[in-house]
Amino acid sequence: MKWLIASDLHGSATCTALLMKRFEESGAARLLLLGDILYHGPRNALPEGYNPPAVADMLNAIAARVCCLRGNCDSEVDQMVLRFPLTADYLYLPVGGHVCFATHGHVYSETRLPPLAEGDVFLYGHTHVPRCETLNGVTFMNPGSVSIPKGGSGRGYMTLDNGVFRWYTLDGRPCSAYTVPD
Numbered sequence: 236m237k238w239l240i241a242s243d244l245h246g247s248a249t250c251t252a253l254l255m256k257r258f259e260e261s262g263a264a265r266l267l268l269l270g271d272i273l274y275h276g277p278r279n280a281l282p283e284g285y286n287p288p289a290v291a292d293m294l295n296a297i298a299a300r301v302c303c304l305r306g307n308c309d310s311e312v313d314q315m316v317l318r319f320p321l322t323a324d325y326l327y328l329p330v331g332g333h334v335c336f337a338t339h340g341h342v343y344s345e346t347r348l349p350p351l352a353e354g355d356v357f358l359y360g361h362t363h364v365p366r367c368e369t370l371n372g373v374t375f376m377n378p379g380s381v382s383i384p385k386g387g388s389g390r391g392y393m394t395l396d397n398g399v400f401r402w403y404t405l406d407g408r409p410c411s412a413y414t415v416p417d
Contacts, residue, residue: 237262238328240378240400241392242269242339242360245276245308247382249284250390251293253405254381258297260407261394266297269360269378270306270339272321273313282382291316302326306339306361325349330356330415331398345375354416356400364388365402367413374413376400 239258244251258266272294273287294301298318305322314321325338333354336343340361343349351357353372364386365379378393379402390405398417402410 236264237394237396238265238267239263239392239394240267240269240337240358241381242378243271243306243363243380243383244268244273244290245271245279245282245285245380245382246273246287246290247282247284248286248289248293250282250382250405251290252284253390254392255293255297257392257403257405257407263394263396264300266301267337267395268294268301268303269337269358270304270341271308271360272303272306272317274308274310275383276308279383288316294319304337304339307341328358328395330395331417333415335395335415340377348373356415362386365391365410367400367402367411374415376413378402381405 295318301319303321324342328335335356337358340359351373356374358376363380366377368375379388379391393402398415401412
């Protein structure tokens with residue numbers, strides 16, 4: 236099953252509309268959101284096209300295809316307007332003979348890892364900076380931010396298909412890829 240993976244929408248209807256276009260173009264069966272969906276948070280400036288109700292409407296239109304994790308800017312109030320669960324801190328995805336531990340990155344992080352084996356993937360958002368780096372046998376991956384990129388990066392997302400993670404800019408240009416070893 237092909238997944239499109241994104242994080243840190245922060246209520247930007249402009250960027251979420253582009254993400255929805257990429258989701259449909261990608262042919263992905265599911266959209267995995269790594270948190271921070273509707274609210275921009277007190278440390279971030281308002282993102283372009285800030286309109287949380289419009290973001291909720293776009294995501295609710297495909298609710299049956301959305302898997303969403305809770306970020307530090309998500310709340311129970313947000314759950315009242317979203318038609319898919321937004322309360323889990325993490326989920327495990329099987330990827331070949333390994334697991335991908337997906338989370339937002341504020342509860343579990345690079346400095347507070349869950350138990351992972353060599354070859355597993357730690358997938359997170361929160362930092363707004365794309366990443367793919369293997370340390371001590373675990374690969375750390377981050378799609379960056381859809382709406383408020385940081386660290387000199389651009390807006391982006393990634394896909395997972397048959398054990399291959401691919402990063403893209405929000406305008407759909409491919410950036411890099413990583414294949415999970417068997």
